[in-house]
Amino acid sequence: MKYFHIFLIPLIYILIFYLKMETGTYACIQKTIHLGSRKKGCYIITDSILKEISDDLNKIKCGTVNLFLMHTSAAITVLESYDPSVMKDLNNSLDKIAPEGNFYLHTDEGPDDAPSHIKCALIGPSITIPVTDGKLNMGTWQGIILCEFRTAMKSRDILATITGVKK
Numbered sequence: 001m002k003y004f005h006i007f008l009i010p011l012i013y014i015l016i017f018y019l020k021m022e023t024g025t026y027a028c029i030q031k032t033i034h035l036g037s038r039k040k041g042c043y044i045i046t047d048s049i050l051k052e053i054s055d056d057l058n059k060i061k062c063g064t065v066n067l068f069l070m071h072t073s074a075a076i077t078v079l080e081s082y083d084p085s086v087m088k089d090l091n092n093s094l095d096k097i098a099p100e101g102n103f104y105l106h107t108d109e110g111p112d113d114a115p116s117h118i119k120c121a122l123i124g125p126s127i128t129i130p131v132t133d134g135k136l137n138m139g140t141w142q143g144i145i146l147c148e149f150r151t152a153m154k155s156r157d158i159l160a161t162i163t164g165v166k167k
Helices: 004-023 046-057 085-097 113-123
Strands: 026-038 041-044 060-069 074-080 126-132 142-148 154-166
Touching (some): 026 142, 041 085, 046 154, 074 126, 085 113
Antiparallel strands (some): 026 154, 041 142, 074 142
16 A cells, blocks of 8 residues: 555556547537427427438447437337338327326326326337437438327427537
């Protein structure tokens, strides 16, 4: 223990040098994406998201984008986006899992209030997608899906956080 500082001081200098060297190569970009109002259902929003973040994605060699839906009565996921019947099947299945009705305690905003929150809890408010060479690294048939659970049309906001190694 007497000579511990002999090893500790050089280690601290190496750590500081490493951190200074690495901080300039990383990016963290955040922006809010405003989506228009939609009626109840599931929608492919990949193109809408890419329209808003493509310029920022192009700055990233390797990283991730986190999309966080800032609401509790809608959800976001990644799913097959080739066949539109997948969206209808997802919506119909969720309606069977959490149907509207007068048997919920939480009905402040109507009969779709509690079921909307339950469906959001099942699907979730966020997704993370890898970014490779400035592009979303998803499978051929994968797309970003917004699940709107409210009957009344609602405007939705997504917070996009892009992090990674700069090109």
